[in-house]
Amino acid sequence: MAKSVVLVIEDEAKIVELIRVYLERYGYKVIAAADGQEGVRLARQQQPDLVLLDLNLPGIDGLDVCKTLRDESPIPIIMVTARDELEDRLVGLEMGADDYITKPFSPREMVARVRAVLRRASRDVGKKEKVSAGNLCIDFVRHEARCGNKMLSLSPTEFGILSVLAQNPGRVYSRLQLLDLVQGEAYEGYERTVDAHVKNLRQKLAAAAPGSVCHIATVRGVGYKFEVDGVE
Ligand code: CA
Secondary structure (H helix, E strand, O other): OOOOEEEEEOOOHHHHHHHHHHHHHOOOEEEEEOOHHHHHHHHHHHOOOEEEEEOOOOOOOHHHHHHHHHHHOOOOEEEEEEOOOHHHHHHHHHOOOOEEEEEOOOHHHHHHHHHHHHHHHHHOOOOOOEEEEOOEEEEOOOOEEEEOOEEEOOOHHHHHHHHHHHHOOOOOEEHHHHHHHHHOOOOOOOOHHHHHHHHHHHHHHHHHOOOOOEEEEEEOOOEEEEEEOOOO
């Protein structure tokens, strides 16, 4: 099997080396860029399987890099942020990043999250072929989701969350359950990332089919469920 390629966009050489050593130990191939411009160039040219993106970069800001990459492809993106950059993390998730890790991170956690995100991206292949709920249709073979016949442009995590919810309309899932089902593992403390993904999904569903019969409902104190109007 070909090695998965991880593009690391990070200006601190020491951190790049740390990431490289660990990811290579686990069988990944690492390519690196020291600034956003080079990162975008390498992403286009090398088509990596995943991007580890530092938010605090010289030149083009990490958030702009995230947005550029996401506009061009559904490539999984993990943001690397400092502890005090909560606002940035939320913006990043809204821009379609799949996950984030905070500095200083343990190399093991970093590897675990890379594996989880990659596994999730590849697991979307090979389960049920299609799911329909109301005017939403998810095609797993084509990796496409449509609402009211309009194609939704979703990040891998958004696609995963919508898939889980729409396969069981009316069933309530906690944030931790969603993370677990979508990523294969759930980390306490990261539940709130689900809120950002759900916010994106709601906007995209509403934009695709205004007044759609499908929506993601919040169940206070518990989590989320998928609802189709007129269906209990
Ligand atoms: Ca940096």
